[in-house]
Amino acid sequence: MHPTKPVLYIFAISHFCEKARWALDWLEVDYELRHVAPGEHREIARRLGAPHTSVPYLSLDGQVIQGSADIVSWAEKASPTNRSLTPNDDTCEEIEKRIDDIAGVHVRRFYYSEALVDHPSTVRPIFTRDLPWLKKLTIGLAWGKIRKIMISRMDLGASQGEESKGIVDKELTWIDDLLEDGRSYLAGDEFSRADIAVASILAPLAVPPEHPVYYRLQHPPRLTQELSHWEGRPSFRWVREIYAKHR
Ligand SMILES: N[C@@H](CCC(=O)N[C@@H](CS)C(=O)NCC(=O)O)C(=O)O
Incomplete structure (x- = not known):
């Protein structure tokens, strides 16, 4: 569906990054995980055109999705499964x-x-x-x-x-x-x-x-x-x- 694999940028220690990573894994989205160093994360965010500096952010085909909640929403649409994480509640x-x-x-x-x-x-x-x-x-x-x-x-x-x-x-x-x-x-x-x-x-x-x-x-x-x-x-x-x- 996507010409290139989405890349998820994370700090291993971050609980917000774990949230995004878990949703991508559970929804079986094919992505590449990239650990970034503190400091470097700001530089990469700027280069990708992300509005803020914080991880997690996900890049794909020239766009960037930043923040765990937006990444979860994106992952639901990109999932090759029919699983959903957003109930009618x-x-x-x-x-x-x-x-x-x-x-x-x-x-x-x-x-x-x-x-x-x-x-x-x-x-x-x-x-x-x-x-x-x-x-x-x-x-x-x-x-x-x-x-x-x-x-x-x-x-x-x-x-x-x-x-x-x-x-x-x-x-x-x-x-x-x-x-x-x-x-x-x-x-x-x-x-x-x-x-x-x-x-x-x-x-x-x-x-x-x-x-x-x-x-x-x-x-x-x-x-x-x-x-x-x-x-x-x-x-x-x-x-x-x-x-x-x-x-
Ligand atoms: N609400 C954001 C919070 C993300 C966040 O606070 N990330 C921290 C790591 S836990 C971070 O990147 N801090 C460094 C920075 O903001 O430059 C989300 O859900 O993704």
Whole structure:
């Protein structure tokens, strides 16, 4: 259908990238996965004409689709299967938007506020592991500078981490409450993009074994401590079930 394969540009560590990647995989779209280095991602985005700098973005035949939600929508149309991820259910879009906008930002800030500030050597391997050796070397040399930029852009620090922890806790309660009626899927009776969004955004915390990257994720000590309190939450169990069933 497409003369060239679409290329999905990602950071391996990014939960938004995992969301787009999962939808493409589940919809059996043929694409090439390209890991990019922080910094390089901005340059490639500019060259492709993407409106923003953030990954994920997907390029095909001279156009670029940026943002996990737009990539999921594109993938549904491009899928060679008759699978759909968008049910006729208004709550689907609301759930996806809320998880992207709130937990998407604060799960990341909660994790990085400790990991990148106090234990940066645990973060670097995930950023560099899938890169070609020369880029790995460059990122290694520039890591101090990259770390500073990330700390400033994401507004990381001890109090910010605490603030994000409180917000994540509330968002987990929201998902726990949705699951209280025993439903298997968050919006309607079938697996949908709301499930992909919530499960991938919460995956850095629940660390399902089927995740393509997070089995390598090393949680820093304070986060590990907090996760031990959250372990029994229905949302954590559900994320692992959804991954086991659909990833
Ligand atoms: N709402 C966007 C968020 C994407 C996002 O925040 N990406 C981060 C990585 S997790 C990023 O690329 N940050 C660097 C930048 O914005 O230049 C989506 O759903 O794709």
